[in-house]
Structures are given as C-alpha cells and as structure tokens.
Amino acid sequence: MSDHLTPRFHVRPPKGFLNDPNGPIQVGGTTHLYFQNRPVLDTSTPVQWGHATSTDLVRWQLHRPAMVSTPDGPDRDGVYSGNTIVDAHGNVRAFYSGYVRELPFQSVLTAVSLDGGASFSAPELAVDDPAPEERVLMFRDPFVWHDGERWQMVVGSERAGQVAAVRRYDSDDLTGWTYRGEWMHRRRSLTADGHDTGAGWECPQAVTVGGVDSVLVAAWAQAYLTGKVLVLDDTPGGVERPYPIDHGTSFYAPSIMRDSPAGPLVFGWLRESLETDAWADQGWAGVISLPRMLSRGGDGTLRSAPLPAMDTLRAGDAQEADGALLDTTCFELELPMASAATRLSFGAGEEVVITVDLEADTVTLDHDRASLDHRAHRGVVTAPGALAGGTQPWAVRVFVDGSVIEVFTAAGRAISARAYPTTPPPWKVQSVPGARLWHLR
Structure with missing residues (x-):
C-alpha cells in the first residue's frame, strides 16, 4: 500500500494491528488514551494496551505499551477492552477484560497505575463471571464511572436466544461489586432503518448528556461485526429505538471520556476496509477516530462534532x-x-x-x-x-x-x-x- 494513504494526525502505531480504543482519561492536563494493539499483523498474537498522550486532544505522542499479558495470569492470552478511572488515592485504575483461550468468558479484571497511567500492576479479578444457569454466552468489556454516589460498572453480554444485554454492577469502594441485573437488553432484530441490533453488545459505554443517560454499544454477532455502534437511551422505549452514532462503514468499538474540557467525548476504532491480504503491503491496520464532542439534538438523540481545537491543524488561511x-x-x-x-x-x-x-x-x-x-x-x-x-x-x-x-x-x-x-x-x-x-x- 502506498505511503500517500498513511494517516498523519489519527492515532495509530507505526506497525501492527490496532483495534478498540480504551479508557481515555485526563490526568493533570494530559489526556491518556489506550488502545488494543498487536505489534504484528498476526491477530493470534496476544493483545496489549497501546498508549498515547496529548495535551490538546489533537496532537498525540505514542509511548511504550501500558499493559501486556501476564504470563500464566488471568490475561495471559490478551489484555482486552475496558476503561480507566482515578481512584480515591489519586491513582489511575484500569478495568478490562482478561482473555484466557480455554475459558468461556473474558473475566473482568482490574489493575492500578502508580506512575500516572504509564504502566499498570498485575491484575486482580474484579467481579465474578456469570453463573451457568444465567445461560450467558458472551461477557466482556467493563466500563466504570462514578455517578456522584457510588461507582457503577456495565459489562457487555449475550445470552441464549440472541439476547444482547448490558449487565450492571455497583460498588462503594471499587473492590466489592454487587450485580444489579441487566440494565438494558434486546433480542436481535433489525431497526426501522435496517440496522442489525446484534446478538450481543460489546464495548458498552455509559454517558450522561443533557441530563439523559445513554449507553453506546457495539452490535456483535458470533464471530463477526455487524458494523454499527448503536445508542440506547435510558428513556421510555429507548432500547426499542436504538440509532447509530455514526452512519458510515468504519466506526466501531466506542470509548467514552465522560469528562474533558470539551465535555463528554467519544473515540472509535476506524477499521480497515481492505481484504486482510492487503494489510501486509502497508505493515499496519486500524486507526483511532478523531475525538468527537457529544451533545443532544432537538429530538433528544445524541449528536457529535469535531473539537474546536482541530482548527489548530490548519496550515494557513x-x-x-x-x-x-x-x-x-x-x-x-x-x-x-x-x-x-x-x-x-x-x-x-x-x-x-x-x-x-x-x-x-x-x-x-x-x-x-x-x-x-x-x-x-x-x-x-x-x-x-x-x-x-x-x-x-x-x-x-x-x-x-x-x-x-x-x-x-x-x-x-x-x-x-x-x-x-x-x-x-x-x-x-x-x-x-x-x-x-x-x-x-
């Protein structure tokens, strides 16, 4: 693939495979953005958390990976998606999915950073996997936030019968978590405008905009992507009227930054629209979208816009x-x-x-x-x-x-x-x- 197709201001490592953005967070004026990354294009290689920082959300500096698999640990086959928060001690704490190839679920793990988000400790189990009687087929991608009273967590799932669901937990101290049931669920179907709602929902992201809670989910179906990020509004009938946050062909695996100088932001993975045999020509695959500011339209739906700071990339008039x-x-x-x-x-x-x-x-x-x-x-x-x-x-x-x-x-x-x-x-x-x-x- 020719050099003229290489992105210059979108986040991506110089080589290897990139997918989901993870856990954008601001610490002391610096935004840390993590992302799923393999240093090679071979997708059987364990995933690690790549790491980039920015002081303006426009120009990014790449760093060494912030998390890699722990040998013989609960993430030994991959450090998968999640998010980050700042805990009561002022430390950045990650919640993420640990992949072990022979286990049925990606367990929800937590790890702490004592150096401001540059690296993380060995992981610990955060919540129990679903019980067999729940008939859960997929369980992954925690998202944690504080609602002003307690810590909240959502995890994406699929249960038997192609029922996609967002499971919800809460905690006083980020240590003991209580399962509160399914916040939202929906049997797979097509929306009125023809979007597949998915057999399961991965990468659930909770955000409050204009006083209304919404959850962004990546619609997924048994080993392939349906290709849409859908918005589920926590309003009467909201789950029955999901709608896309992006109408294109590439945006997937959303990652929310609930608090930023520009308000709530969403990042996404912009997938390659090339057959995989073409990836080797360029040596890399996947980029992170521009951060997008979230707001409500007149009809109450979520809308997005580029940051005003994007104007600083303009070279002249x-x-x-x-x-x-x-x-x-x-x-x-x-x-x-x-x-x-x-x-x-x-x-x-x-x-x-x-x-x-x-x-x-x-x-x-x-x-x-x-x-x-x-x-x-x-x-x-x-x-x-x-x-x-x-x-x-x-x-x-x-x-x-x-x-x-x-x-x-x-x-x-x-x-x-x-x-x-x-x-x-x-x-x-x-x-x-x-x-x-x-x-x-």
Missing part, C-alpha cells in the same frame, strides 16, 4: 475549494449550505463524492469508485436528518487523512469511511462556490 489541486493527502473541506455534489477526484477513474441535499435533509458519502484496487471495499452511505436544526453556517466538514475520511454535518451527524485510491496526489476538488479548503499539518 482557507482557499477556494472548487478546482483546487491538492499536493497533500491531509486536508479539511468545509461545504456550504447548498444542494450539490462535491467530488474528490484522485485520478484514473477514482473518486469520492459527498452530496448535500437540503430538501431531503441528507448528506451522502459515495466511495464506490474510490479505488481500483480490487481488495478495497466499497459503499454508499447516507446520514438522515443531517442539516435541519443545525447551528453552523456550513453544511459539512470533511477531514481527510490518508485513507481516513471523517464527515461531520451541521446537525451533528457523523459518517466515517476508508478510501484507498491507487493514485497519489495531485488530487482535484470539484465543488460549489463558497466551499473552503485547508491543508492540515
């Missing part, structure tokens, strides 16, 4: 986008409130088309013709309710970083995708008057 020739693969587009199609033409018949439709209130991302490489996946995805009610003067902001595309609409809808044009720059933009372009550094 905006230029007219229509007709621009790009000598970089890292740029931002801002599209005006006008019904029109904007084309990113890569050459040799390769292009991505972003269509704004004011009458239909939609934004569509078409990457069906993004690459001539037969190993690249294709798709056309549309975000509904994308424009009306928005408070922005623009319709769409588009961030392109090598093979990564993240689209944000005026009404807080997000679309993510991966595109793999075989042609390096110069690339051409065809848009409408008022569209603006920035190179990013």
